[in-house]
Amino acid sequence: MEIRFSPAEEAFRAEARTWLEANMPRTPRPTALRARADYDLAWQRRMYDGGWAGIAWPREYGGRGATLMEQLVWYEEYARAGAPDISTLFVGLNHAGPTLIACGSDEQKAAHLPRILRGDVIWCQGFSEPNAGSDLASLQTRAVVEGDELVVTGQKIWTSFAHIAEFQELLVRTDPEAPRHRGISWVICPMASRGIEIRPITTLTGESDFAEVFYDAVRIPLRNVVGQLNDGWRVAMATLSFERGTAFLSEQVRIARRVDELALVARTVPGPHGRRRAIDDDEIARRLARARAEVAAMRAMSYRSISLAARTGVPGAEASLIRIFFSELVQRIDVLAMDILGPAAVDRPEIPWTKSYLGGLSQTIGGGTKDIQRNIIGDRFLGLPR
Amino acid sequence: MDLTLGAEQEAVRDAIRGVLADRLPSSRLRVLLNEPSPMDPDVWREAGSLGWFGLGLPEAAGGAGYGLAEEMLLFVELGRALAPGPWLGTVLAARALADAAGFRDVLAEVLAGTRPVAVVDDAGNALGGDGRLAGASDAVADADAARALLVLGRDAVRWVAADAGGVTLTPAASIDPTRRLARVRFDAATGEPLPVDAGMLRRVARVLVAAEAVGIAERTLEASVAYAKVRQQFGRPIGSFQAVKHRCADMAVRAEVARSLTAYAAVALRDGDADANRHVHEAKALATDAALANASDNVQNHGGMGFTWEADAHLYLKRAWVLEHQFGSRTAHLDALAAAWRE
Numbered sequence: 001m002e003i004r005f006s007p008a009e010e011a012f013r014a015e016a017r018t019w020l021e022a023n024m025p026r027t028p029r030p031t032a033l034r035a036r037a038d039y040d041l042a043w044q045r046r047m048y049d050g051g052w053a054g055i056a057w058p059r060e061y062g063g064r065g066a067t068l069m070e071q072l073v074w075y076e077e078y079a080r081a082g083a084p085d086i087s088t089l090f091v092g093l094n095h096a097g098p099t100l101i102a103c104g105s106d107e108q109k110a111a112h113l114p115r116i117l118r119g120d121v122i123w124c125q126g127f128s129e130p131n132a133g134s135d136l137a138s139l140q141t142r143a144v145v146e147g148d149e150l151v152v153t154g155q156k157i158w159t160s161f162a163h164i165a166e167f168q169e170l171l172v173r174t175d176p177e178a179p180r181h182r183g184i185s186w187v188i189c190p191m192a193s194r195g196i197e198i199r200p201i202t203t204l205t206g207e208s209d210f211a212e213v214f215y216d217a218v219r220i221p222l223r224n225v226v227g228q229l230n231d232g233w234r235v236a237m238a239t240l241s242f243e244r245g246t247a248f249l250s251e252q253v254r255i256a257r258r259v260d261e262l263a264l265v266a267r268t269v270p271g272p273h274g275r276r277r278a279i280d281d282d283e284i285a286r287r288l289a290r291a292r293a294e295v296a297a298m299r300a301m302s303y304r305s306i307s308l309a310a311r312t313g314v315p316g317a318e319a320s321l322i323r324i325f326f327s328e329l330v331q332r333i334d335v336l337a338m339d340i341l342g343p344a345a346v347d348r349p350e351i352p353w354t355k356s357y358l359g360g361l362s363q364t365i366g367g368g369t370k371d372i373q374r375n376i377i378g379d380r381f382l383g384l385p386r
Numbered sequence: 387m388d389l390t391l392g393a394e395q396e397a398v399r400d401a402i403r404g405v406l407a408d409r410l411p412s413s414r415l416r417v418l419l420n421e422p423s424p425m426d427p428d429v430w431r432e433a434g435s436l437g438w439f440g441l442g443l444p445e446a447a448g449g450a451g452y453g454l455a456e457e458m459l460l461f462v463e464l465g466r467a468l469a470p471g472p473w474l475g476t477v478l479a480a481r482a483l484a485d486a487a488g489f490r491d492v493l494a495e496v497l498a499g500t501r502p503v504a505v506v507d508d509a510g511n512a513l514g515g516d517g518r519l520a521g522a523s524d525a526v527a528d529a530d531a532a533r534a535l536l537v538l539g540r541d542a543v544r545w546v547a548a549d550a551g552g553v554t555l556t557p558a559a560s561i562d563p564t565r566r567l568a569r570v571r572f573d574a575a576t577g578e579p580l581p582v583d584a585g586m587l588r589r590v591a592r593v594l595v596a597a598e599a600v601g602i603a604e605r606t607l608e609a610s611v612a613y614a615k616v617r618q619q620f621g622r623p624i625g626s627f628q629a630v631k632h633r634c635a636d637m638a639v640r641a642e643v644a645r646s647l648t649a650y651a652a653v654a655l656r657d658g659d660a661d662a663n664r665h666v667h668e669a670k671a672l673a674t675d676a677a678l679a680n681a682s683d684n685v686q687n688h689g690g691m692g693f694t695w696e697a698d699a700h701l702y703l704k705r706a707w708v709l710e711h712q713f714g715s716r717t718a719h720l721d722a723l724a725a726a727w728r729e
Contacts, residue, residue: 001455002388002393003653008387069387263727279727289723293668297643300650304389311390321642324635371628377638378631382611385626 003143003303005073012066013073019050020081029084033209037088037122037164044089044119048109054093056246061101061109062117068310071246072303079253088161090125092116095239096169099186102238103227108188112167124165126156126189126213127236133158134372136171137180137233141215143172143187145229150174150187152195152218158366162198162211165191175230186232188224195219205358247319248305249328252298258333261291262353266340278340286365287336294329301325316380324373327363334360389649392458398441398452399459405436406467412698415468419563419701424470425502425531434499439480446482448497450477454590454656458597458648465601465677465709468701470564472528474594474712475505479536481590482543482582489545490581492534504532506570507713509588511540517579519546519572522550527712529555529568537577538591543584544577551575562704589655589666596648596669599677603644606677606684606702607637607725613688637680644669644676664723671719677706 005013008331014153025043047053056072057063086093100109115121120261130138141154159168168189176184181276195218200208227235266279266288278284301322308316328381334357338345345354364370378384391399409429410418418424433439442457443449448457457477464473471701476496483493495501506513506523513519519537529535535546535553544554552575575708611634614625624630651669654662681703685692692699 001391001649001653003650003659004657005387072387131447150443267727279724282721285724285728286717286720288727289720290671293647293672293720293723294643296650296668297647297672298666299643300389302647303387306648307388307390311388318642321639325639325643371632374632375628377635378625378628382625382631382634382638384611384614384631384634385623 006299009073012070013077016052016074016077016301017081019052020077020083023047023050024081024083028268033161034164035159040084040086040088040121041122043084044086044093044117048118053119054097057117058101061113068246068306072249072306075246076192076253079250079257079351085250086288088122088164089116089119091125091165091169092121092167095125096123096167096188099169099226099235103186103235105223105226107223108226112188120167121167122161124159124162124168124191126168126170127160127377129155130157134369137184139171139173139184141172142176143174143185143220145174146219148217148222150185150220150222151227152187152189152215152220154215156213156215157201159198159211159213160209162191163200166212171232171236174232178230181233183230184232184383185229186226187220188226189218189220190224193218193220204361205355230322233340236266248298248322249302251326251330252295252302255298255330255333256292256295258337258356259288259295262291262337262340263288265337265353268342269342269344271341278342284336284340287332287339291329291333291336294325294332296321298326298329320373320377320381321356324364324370324377327370327373330360330363340367389646395456398456399463401436402438402460402463403466405432406463406469410469414598415470415564415698415701418470419713423530424564424566425472425528426470428615429469430471430502431499434497434551437497439476439499440497442477442488443480443484443497448493449480449484454593454652455649457590458593458652461594461597462601462604462645465705466596466605467601468564468705470528470531472502472504472532474591474598475503475528475532475536477594478505478538478587478591479503479534479545482536482545482580482587485582486545490710492545501533502528502531503534503536504529504691505591506535506537507591508537508539508589509581509714513539513572515539515542517544517577519544519552519575519577520528522569522571524569525558525711526570527567527569527708529563529570530557530566530714537587539584541584543580543582543587544574546575546577560708562701562708564701565705565708570729588713589663592666592670592719593648593652593655595709595712596644596651596673598664599673599706600644600648602677602702602706602709603637603641603673603680606680606699607634609699609702610634610637610680610684610687617689624687633683633687637683640676640680644673645683648673667714667719667723670714671716671723674706674710675716676708678703681706 054063055066059065129139143150143152170189174185195216197214199212202208212377269278271278273279305318307318333364337353338357440449441452444728445451480496483489506526510547513521533548537544552573554571556569558567572708579691617624648669651665688699
């Protein structure tokens with residue numbers, strides 16, 4: 001057991017830190033969606049030119065091909081430097097790209113991977129439907145083969161950045177007769193196709209990054225199917241195994257900083273009775289201390305999970321434990337911030353802590369609700385009967 | 387960086403687990419807990435012959451040449467097995483005696499498992515700071531089986547022979563039948579100072595208590611999962627119901643939190659990491675938290691059986707409560723962590 005990094009890993013850390021300090025964007029991220037996307041794309045291009053794009057992507061596809069330990073170091077340094085969240089580029093870099101690497105044809109890889117990596121293009125996801133959320137395999141958007149095309153009709157929902165994306169990773173039902181996991185196909189959908197209508201969804205934060213996407217006889221070339229027709233469930237799952245416990249490495253550095261900042265805030269704002277400072281309240285102080293302890297636990301869990309993955313070559317099942325612990329920890333910290341800020345949290349809802357609290361409510365919904373996450377832990381990690 | 391067990395550490399853990407499963411199964415524990423002192427002297431001597439008390443000592447001092455990481459593994463296993471006896475005091479005593487001139491024979495007995503030692507936590511120096519001890523300490527664990535006391539003060543560590551004059555043990559009615567507690571009174575008793583850093587030894591103690599709590603958190607998770615798979619109601623195993631399944635999932639998360647953070651803290655302390663002390667406080671707070679919550683959920687998951695004396699569920703919960711109050715409660719550790727912010 002060892003918590004120190006090797007000299008080679010420390011050298012990699014120094015290199016990453018130096019490069020990030022010299023190249024990180026210094027201007028604040030714009031709020032308007034298109035401007036934000038352009039900002040993200042320009043930053044991605046800069047990382048590409050510096051040789052840091054696609055840290056986990058294999059070298060043969062232009063990525064950095066970093067080891068798991070190097071990825072860990074990179075994500076820590078990335079967050080420590082305060083570099084921007086990959087946000088609008090998430091689906092392309094962490095989802096569609098890895099899926100194409102695992103299951104795409106040579107033609108598909110050549111057409112899309114370099115553009116994703118260089119920061120030329122934004123992708124979005126088309127998985128969830130109004131009646132297929134946690135139960136994704138019940139999706140109903142139909143695609144019928146006509147000649148060398150698929151004709152898609154149906155509706156997707158919760159699609160982030162649909163209005164600015166050039167492509168979508170789209171799951172459609174191509175065989176309605178087959179068992180539900182076997183009749184699905186994974187398709188590259190050009191968002192400029194005729195018959196696509198996008199309706200923004202305003203979330204409880206007041207922002208509209210989400211959309212519903214409607215498909216009315218949208219024609220997509222058959223060659224855009226990734227993997228085999230009707231094999232889309234396996235293709236979608238292949239992406240998930242690309243994730244090796246590195247998902248929360250930047251996040252744990254960010255939440256560690258948030259707790260430290262919150263402790264500073266608690267030294268300046270009045271306590272719950274309007275007297276003294278918030279930090280002088282025992283309950284507030286203990287909740288802060290506990291939050292910081294839990295952030296340390298988060299790091300220890302991530303380190304242990306990555307050590308296991310590095311040793312065995314496969315992602316550990318404890319990643320599901322880390323995920324739910326992280327999402328609920330973020331929410332505990334958000335609620336603690338609301339309590340520390342007191343009335344300021346409600347009469348100035350534009351302040352970052354309040355925005356973070358409201359936005360954080362999605363932590364236990366997106367990508368599988370906390371109830372589904374607990375089912376996954378129970379079924380797959382603990383082996384409990386379904 | 388590698389927070390997994392190496393092959394040798396796995397072997398150490400498996401060997402310890404095997405011996406404890408063989409010598410201290412639940413049926414044996416049930417016999418022992420009715421004894422005046424629940425420690426099994428045969429198990430104690432066997433542990434000595436296997437080198438368990440000197441895992442963290444250099445080979446030159448009669449130890450195994452390992453360190454705090456391996457001692458932590460021992461205490462996880464002791465927690466899982468609810469092993470009775472003054473394990474903590476004896477392991478700490480071996481560390482404290484390792485460099486003490488004039489204690490060679492005593493150290494040999496401690497390591498051989500013929501001289502169990504209980505530890506008296508005196509962080510506030512209530513017993514005085516020098517070679518004459520006066521005052522009383524409550525809730526001293528496993529003093530019933532001890533042949534010596536290690537008094538761990540704020541700045542000094544002192545050795546007190548159990549048969550020394552001026553030492554009086556008064557058994558208390560412990561919540562935990564496998565871990566007896568006592569009030570120890572010192573009336574100008576002689577304590578021989580040992581050449582060891584009291585602060586460091588206290589941090590080691592906290593890590594090892596946390597490790598025992600990790601064992602409780604793990605074992606109660608396993609017990610609940612095993613029961614939820616076989617216990618049928620409404621024609622289905624109860625583990626198929628989300629209410630039970632989700633409670634088990636939460637137990638798994640807590641066990642992972644406790645296990646990972648305690649391992650991190652142990653290695654940080656071993657290696658002299660700058661944040662080690664903070665992580666020790668964090669590990670002690672969250673590991674006992676996990677032990678208490680999991681042991682309590684384990685009672686619930688066993689339903690009516692969980693409320694009986696016959697089921698083991700209550701033994702883990704009671705042990706967790708004793709651990710909570712050994713070497714600082716959660717509240718005390720959280721307050722220590724928050725202190726810097728409140729200056």
